[in-house]
Amino acid sequence: xxxxxxxxxxxxxxxxxxxxAIGIDLGTTNSLVATVRSGMAGVLNDQQGRTLLPxxxxxxxxxxxxxxxxxxxxxxRDPKNTIVxxxxxxxxxRRDIAHIETMPYDFVDGEGMVRLRTVQGDKSPVExxxxxxxxxxxxxxxxxxxxxTGAVITVPAYFDDAQRQATxxxxxxxxxxxLRLLNEPTAxxxxxxxxxxxxxxxxxxxxxGGTFDISVLRLSKGVFEVMSTGGDSALGGDDFxxxxxxWIIEQARLAPLSxxxxxLLLTRAREAKEYLTYHGEAPITVKLGSGEYVDLxxxxxIFSCITQTLVQKTMxxxxxxxxxxxxxxxxxxxxxxxxxxxxxxQIQCAVAEFFGREPLTNLDPDRVVALGAAIQANxxxxxxxxxxxxxLLDVIPLSLGLETMGGLVEKVISRNSTIPVARAQxxxxxxxxxxxxxxxxxxxxxxxxxxxRSLARFELRGIPPMVAGAARIxxxxxxxxxxxxxxxxxxxxxxxxxxxxxxxxxxLSDDEIAAMLKDGYNHAGDDAQHRALKEVxxxxxxxxxxxSSALGADxxxxxxxxxxxxxTGIDALRVTAISDDRRAIEAxxxxxxxxxxxxxxxxxxxxxxxxxxxxxxxxxxx
Amino acid sequence: MITLSENAARHVSNFLSKxxxxxxxxxxxxxxxxxxxxxxxxxxxxxxxxxxxxxxxGLKVLVDPKSLPYLDGTELDYTxxxxxxxxxxxxxxxxxxxxxxxxxxx
Numbered sequence: 001x002x003x004x005x006x007x008x009x010x011x012x013x014x015x016x017x018x019x020x021a022i023g024i025d026l027g028t029t030n031s032l033v034a035t036v037r038s039g040m041a042g043v044l045n046d047q048q049g050r051t052l053l054p055x056x057x058x059x060x061x062x063x064x065x066x067x068x069x070x071x072x073x074x075x076x077r078d079p080k081n082t083i084v085x086x087x088x089x090x091x092x093x094r095r096d097i098a099h100i101e102t103m104p105y106d107f108v109d110g111e112g113m114v115r116l117r118t119v120q121g122d123k124s125p126v127e128x129x130x131x132x133x134x135x136x137x138x139x140x141x142x143x144x145x146x147x148x149t150g151a152v153i154t155v156p157a158y159f160d161d162a163q164r165q166a167t168x169x170x171x172x173x174x175x176x177x178x179l180r181l182l183n184e185p186t187a188x189x190x191x192x193x194x195x196x197x198x199x200x201x202x203x204x205x206x207x208x209g210g211t212f213d214i215s216v217l218r219l220s221k222g223v224f225e226v227m228s229t230g231g232d233s234a235l236g237g238d239d240f241x242x243x244x245x246x247w248i249i250e251q252a253r254l255a256p257l258s259x260x261x262x263x264l265l266l267t268r269a270r271e272a273k274e275y276l277t278y279h280g281e282a283p284i285t286v287k288l289g290s291g292e293y294v295d296l297x298x299x300x301x302i303f304s305c306i307t308q309t310l311v312q313k314t315m316x317x318x319x320x321x322x323x324x325x326x327x328x329x330x331x332x333x334x335x336x337x338x339x340x341x342x343x344x345x346q347i348q349c350a351v352a353e354f355f356g357r358e359p360l361t362n363l364d365p366d367r368v369v370a371l372g373a374a375i376q377a378n379x380x381x382x383x384x385x386x387x388x389x390x391x392l393l394d395v396i397p398l399s400l401g402l403e404t405m406g407g408l409v410e411k412v413i414s415r416n417s418t419i420p421v422a423r424a425q426x427x428x429x430x431x432x433x434x435x436x437x438x439x440x441x442x443x444x445x446x447x448x449x450x451x452x453r454s455l456a457r458f459e460l461r462g463i464p465p466m467v468a469g470a471a472r473i474x475x476x477x478x479x480x481x482x483x484x485x486x487x488x489x490x491x492x493x494x495x496x497x498x499x500x501x502x503x504x505x506x507x508l509s510d511d512e513i514a515a516m517l518k519d520g521y522n523h524a525g526d527d528a529q530h531r532a533l534k535e536v537x538x539x540x541x542x543x544x545x546x547x548s549s550a551l552g553a554d555x556x557x558x559x560x561x562x563x564x565x566x567x568t569g570i571d572a573l574r575v576t577a578i579s580d581d582r583r584a585i586e587a588x589x590x591x592x593x594x595x596x597x598x599x600x601x602x603x604x605x606x607x608x609x610x611x612x613x614x615x616x617x618x619x620x621x622x
Numbered sequence: 623m624i625t626l627s628e629n630a631a632r633h634v635s636n637f638l639s640k641x642x643x644x645x646x647x648x649x650x651x652x653x654x655x656x657x658x659x660x661x662x663x664x665x666x667x668x669x670x671x672x673x674x675x676x677x678x679x680g681l682k683v684l685v686d687p688k689s690l691p692y693l694d695g696t697e698l699d700y701t702x703x704x705x706x707x708x709x710x711x712x713x714x715x716x717x718x719x720x721x722x723x724x725x726x727x728x
Binding site: 002003004005006007008009010011012037038039040044045046047139142143144145 | 633634636637640641647648652661662663664665666667701703704705706707708709710711
């Protein structure tokens with residue numbers, strides 16, 4: 001007999017038509033799945049009652065794939081075929097990956113992103129992630145007793161288009177319908193119900209197993225806006241274990257350890273760390289394979305002392321993120337703690353001290369992101385109570401724009417616009433008779449294309465030949481609810497159209513995003529000047545083009561002296577235009593415009609005469 | 623008469639307190655599904671004048687008069703089957719039900 005859940009009044013569904021939706025926290029170290037049942041968000045456990053699924057996938061030599069604890073346990077025996085932290089490679093090319101030389105994998109360059117060489121062939125990070133998602137999906141279907149309507153999957157706030165697209169592709173590969181991708185800090189905030197609460201600034205402090213992220217969010221009118229992000233992609237709870245591990249070796253004066261003993265000791269170190277969260281002192285007693293005994297007691301004081309620098313290391317990105325957002329710590333209304341490592345009292349103290357308020361810790365920090373995703377999924381699947389009419393929106397993390405002449409960026413959608421969003425702008429041709437236009441889509445905050453990230457290029461062909469500036473090309477940017485972009489361009493008079501779904505070839509690392517954002521602020525002045533220079537340079541080129549084409553058509557209207565003066569003017573402008581003296585270029589433009597004014601007037605007269613000659617008055621007036 | 627098992631009562635009161643409002647649960651049947659009728663299980667925010675209201679283990683169970691003949695004597699239980707968990711209608715009136723048990727016949 002099927003098992004039922006309590007629904008909201010009037011919302012009960014027909015048999016076999018339950019709208020089952022899940023939230024998935026697809027983490028670097030661990031992943032988990034949650035759902036809302038009978039109005040309550042909860043995580044779904046596996047057969048053994050375990051909530052977390054290690055994000056580890058092993059490809060067996062004899063075929064078949066295992067995911068999770070089983071794969072993790074053989075990681076050291078079969079490192080090349082056991083993929084950990086695939087999330088770090090999502091949407092990344094080889095040169096994007098930090099510390100690639102320390103990883104045990106054979107990386108292969110592939111289209112769009114790296115591949116990992118395994119015994120079962122080259123696997124893309126998307127395929128690896130799909131295995132994790134498939135495992136969670138199966139767990140959810142077993143738990144909910146039916147097919148899923150869809151899932152909300154969380155991604156870090158700094159994930160760019162390529163990484164989001166890769167995540168979405170992984171879900172599709174796993175047979176999951178993605179209702180939405182949701183920023184991890186936003187999901188955590190939803191789990192705490194902050195979205196229903198007061199407007200204001202919130203910080204999300206996320207210390208996972210191997211990564212640290214800080215996000216500053218602003219909630220206004222039900223919309224979470226990511227104001228800034230920061231972090232350290234190589235700092236996490238594992239580093240605390242390592243410190244305890246080193247302390248044990250030092251205290252017990254141990255000789256170099258066998259790999260077995262090292263693993264054993266590292267496990268004991270982690271257990272001791274976790275024990276200290278609720279006790280003042282953790283006993284560490286181990287009998288090593290070498291026959292040596294370890295019998296130590298780790299006190300809170302010692303632990304605080306040996307890990308103090310790690311705690312402080314997390315505060316630097318916090319300060320930076322606040323500075324990027326232009327805020328002081330006391331402007332923050334609430335701090336949400338995410339990630340198992342935030343259970344450590346030392347972390348909670350440091351955060352409380354920095355912000356001058358106690359952080360929110362009453363939800364399980366390992367689960368909070370998945371719970372928020374589940375709540376969002378439940379709403380998106382249509383299981384909402386009658387009086388719940390809130391709509392949650394997210395924002396795009398970096399501005400999207402186009403390259404225009406001179407390598408400048410014309411921003412079409414600015415950073416922090418709420419999504420979904422669609423904006424269009426009109427552009428025109430630069431040369432007479434131009435029949436195609438290259439559209440180069442870029443992402444970033446800087447004014448120059450070379451400082452932004454290239455996302456896609458495509459061409460609009462079949463523009464009818466017209467004089468420069470006459471064509472009207474409408475370029476529309478559309479970002480869907482997942483933050484994925486499609487761009488279309490159409491020539492308005494003829495309706496020729498070209499479009500592209502942006503599947504960027506590679507993405508940005510979080511450090512790069514942070515660096516680009518910071519650059520944007522630091523170089524705002526430089527960029528403005530540079531932009532002004534580029535603009536006059538483009539204007540100079542345009543004028544040279546226009547005059548040259550006029551000379552080609554109507555040189556007979558000029559006498560030799562006039563012609564010589566214009567030629568000199570063009571040459572002079574051509575030379576100054578490549579310099580970076582804005583004023584000189586402006587002066588040369590003015591000079592050439594003056595010298596060609598008479599020429600332009602004569603051309604105008606001539607074309608009027610041509611238009612009128614040979615036709616009688618009735619034809620013209622009709 | 624409709625009752626709640628001890629397990630069901632614990633979960634209902636848990637869900638109600640988490641939800642923050644509601645006077646109890648509403649049970650009902652509606653015609654649909656592969657075997658003719660399907661169960662309805664909802665939070666109840668208001669009692670209608672015609673509702674039958676039962677008290678079981680300190681919780682209110684509401685049933686509309688049309689559904690009562692099909693449900694009378696039912697005990698609502700909460701069970702786990704493998705990974706799946708949820709509420710189950712233990713209904714003495716049922717003659718047969720579809721394979722999944724989501725709809726039934728009396």
